[in-house]
Amino acid sequence: MTRPCHDAEAGCLYVVSTPIGNLDDISRRAIQVLQEVDWVAAEDTRHSQGLMQQLGISPRLISCHDHNEQQRAPDLVARLADGESGALISDAGTPLVSDPGYRLVRACQDAGVTVVPIPGASALLAALAVAGQPSDRFLFEGFPPAKGAARERVLERLAAADVTTIVYEAPHRVLSLLEALAPKVAPERELTLCRELTKRFETVRRGPVAEVLEWVRADKDQQRGELVLVLGPAPQSDLLSERDRALARALLEELPLSRAARVLAAHTGLKRQALYNYLETVDS
The missing domain is CATH 1.10.10 (Arc Repressor Mutant, subunit A)
Incomplete structure (x- = not known):
């Protein structure tokens, strides 16, 4: 059983995973921690407020996102060093996986404040588990850049990767990503598209990149919601x-x-x- 954070001698920061869709995927330990801490640093407090209401708890929420994390970290660390307890959550899934939080974690570690992971749901690992692609080694590229030379460089890395590679993509850009990737890879190269994992319209489809492209092009529903793409390893020709x-x-x-x-x-x-x-x- 987790010791309540406020019993820690110099405070404690918990990095807490929250559901990516299905509320039942949150752990009892995560709920206990969120009930006991003095505050919760959240990527979007409005979004997180809805989750807390569903869980039947009402912690103090503090905004901590990409645009204010650097400035907010010293104050949060000071609170923890004074004996308060805190939790860090993202909008969904495991914090720091293509989400903010590493600056706060580093600042805590540098100040001697204990940081404890509370593992749980992750779109990255959920997609890898059902993708049907080799999983002994894999590369995570996060969200590719939206456009330009930086996006092209990521596409070149995807095409050349000799291990399974995972990317997140915004629904309005998934079609253009597949259209750009298909000509760069061998015809037999497989990709698994995972959409809305753990949610009502969860979809997992594996096939050659060109085949998945045509499916997404023909069905606009596949261009909606949360998307994870899992690209199989390149053959030598790629x-x-x-x-x-x-x-x-x-x-x-x-x-x-x-x-x-x-x-x-x-x-x-x-x-x-x-x-x-x-x-x-x-x-x-």
């Missing part, structure tokens, strides 16, 4: 962008295979062994 494939060929003309793989790994950030295996096929 490992590098066209520009990096040209670089690989140039390196092989000048360097031994192992050295070329090392240089290419430093340039791309990909695993040297995966690049070595790829370069063997080019070299042959």
Whole structure:
């Protein structure tokens, strides 16, 4: 059983996971902590107020989001150091997973304030569990940039990733993301679209990227709600962008295979062994 935070000698910050849809997914421990703390730092206090009402509790809510976290952290840390207890929540799921909060956590740790996780629902892990994609290793890219060169760089990383890769995407941008991704990957490359996880209209569909694209294009309902995309690992033909494939060929003309793989790994950030295996096929 969790010791009440206000019994901690110098205060305590709990990082509390809340439901991503189904209210029953919140743990008893999370409810207990939210009942006992002196305050709850919330990403959107209006949204969180509704959750607290559903849970039948009424903690003091303090706004803590991307735009004010840096300024608010010192005051919250001071409260904790004075013996108050607090909790950090996001709008849904586990805080700090594409949500604010790491600055507050770091400030607490730097001040010697104890930070305790209260695990629970996470759209990231829920999607990975039902995606039907390899899960021994995976990469999380969060929300891709909305446009421009930064978005293109993320798409190139997705296309080249040799591990399962997970992204969140806004519903009004999911179609454009799939349209941009489809030409960059091999025809057999699979993607799982997870929508509205744990909610009434939960949808999970796996198939080749082009097939999922056509499905989303034909059904506007799939362009609504909370979305998680899980892209399977790239085959060797997808490992590098066209520009990096040209670089690989140039390196092989000048360097031994192992050295070329090392240089290419430093340039791309990909695993040297995966690049070595790829370069063997080019070299042959």
